[in-house]
Amino acid sequence: MLKKTITLAALAMIAATGAAEARDQIRIVGSSTVFPFSTTVAERFGKTTSFKTPVVESTGSGGGLKLFCAGAGADTPDIANSSRRIKASEVETCARNGVTGIAEVKIGYDGIVVANSRKAPQYDLSLRDLYLALARTVPDAQGNLVANPYKTWKDIDPALPAVKIEVMGPPPTSGTRDAFVELAMDVGCESFEQIAALKKTDPGKFKEVCQTIREDGAYVEAGENDNLIVQKLEANADALGIFGYSFLEENSDKIQGSIVSGAEPEFELIADGKYPLARPLYFYVKTAHVGSIPGIAEFLAEFASDKAWGEDGYLADKGLIPMPDAERAEWAAKAKALAPLEM
Numbered sequence: 001m002l003k004k005t006i007t008l009a010a011l012a013m014i015a016a017t018g019a020a021e022a023r024d025q026i027r028i029v030g031s032s033t034v035f036p037f038s039t040t041v042a043e044r045f046g047k048t049t050s051f052k053t054p055v056v057e058s059t060g061s062g063g064g065l066k067l068f069c070a071g072a073g074a075d076t077p078d079i080a081n082s083s084r085r086i087k088a089s090e091v092e093t094c095a096r097n098g099v100t101g102i103a104e105v106k107i108g109y110d111g112i113v114v115a116n117s118r119k120a121p122q123y124d125l126s127l128r129d130l131y132l133a134l135a136r137t138v139p140d141a142q143g144n145l146v147a148n149p150y151k152t153w154k155d156i157d158p159a160l161p162a163v164k165i166e167v168m169g170p171p172p173t174s175g176t177r178d179a180f181v182e183l184a185m186d187v188g189c190e191s192f193e194q195i196a197a198l199k200k201t202d203p204g205k206f207k208e209v210c211q212t213i214r215e216d217g218a219y220v221e222a223g224e225n226d227n228l229i230v231q232k233l234e235a236n237a238d239a240l241g242i243f244g245y246s247f248l249e250e251n252s253d254k255i256q257g258s259i260v261s262g263a264e265p266e267f268e269l270i271a272d273g274k275y276p277l278a279r280p281l282y283f284y285v286k287t288a289h290v291g292s293i294p295g296i297a298e299f300l301a302e303f304a305s306d307k308a309w310g311e312d313g314y315l316a317d318k319g320l321i322p323m324p325d326a327e328r329a330e331w332a333a334k335a336k337a338l339a340p341l342e343m
Helices: 008-022 035-048 061-068 088-096 127-134 175-190 203-211 226-235 245-250 267-271 296-303 325-337
Strands: 027-030 079-082 102-117 137-139 145-147 167-169 219-221 240-244 255-257 278-286
Touching (some): 027 035, 027 061, 035 079, 035 296, 061 079, 061 088, 061 278, 102 175, 102 245, 102 267, 102 296, 102 325, 167 175, 175 203, 175 240, 226 245, 240 245, 245 255, 245 267, 278 296, 296 325
Parallel strands (some): 027 079, 167 219
Antiparallel strands (some): 079 278, 102 240, 102 255
């Protein structure tokens, strides 16, 4: 009789494969910004195909990718939504845990809005204003870096309201937070020459000064539920909130977006890049699950169809900013082919 030796790794692989085959419903985690788009496609998919409606959870981009990269099998997600591109460190974590086949799909664009209640005046802010309002450390009149002294918006700019700075926004696990730091905080910070110089001479210090959010109550981490921020803005007319454009679009009767660097957070201005807080949105697919979990390829085909993410698609009605035709065709082909992620 031939004796066979099965390693623990092999047993784990067999168990994971068997578990994956046992599950008959797609599981999606990740970005709260991508959540309404993914949910809309999932609901349409469940109603128009023979497959079960995918389960979609809003965990934040970082939290979703952490779950996604934890391993393979039915106890791990099939797809991770993200409002920023996956990081190299996350890809390395995936690889260490046996997730080596990852397909990337860009789904369109979104704008980050800084919104407030319609009961209050609309804000007109520069990226420099946003940095000075929210950074833990800022330069004083002499250029020395000090703990943020600003209590009201008027302290920053006499043209702004004499209202206490209170901004509700996402936690560190959020892709919206990452994108806001990159698009608003970094750029506003670099408007000070002495800090911009640090980018070359002391990159670590530059990152600390530009990207560290104050913790004295002016910035309030409101979790991954953007609808909750909208509700809080309704209750508190003095506060501002940071979230994706789609939530502004859905609640435009209650809240308004601030003008940022002279541009309104409008569909056309985000699409053509004139609004400064625009960013791409993605999802990531565990290719090892395709064929084991029913419906993944078909779900991708629905998401990447013109009727969904096209200029006149049903996702545009939800606030997704479609990609130009050529870019959309390119990503549709990648989705169909499950093209591997290229960093």
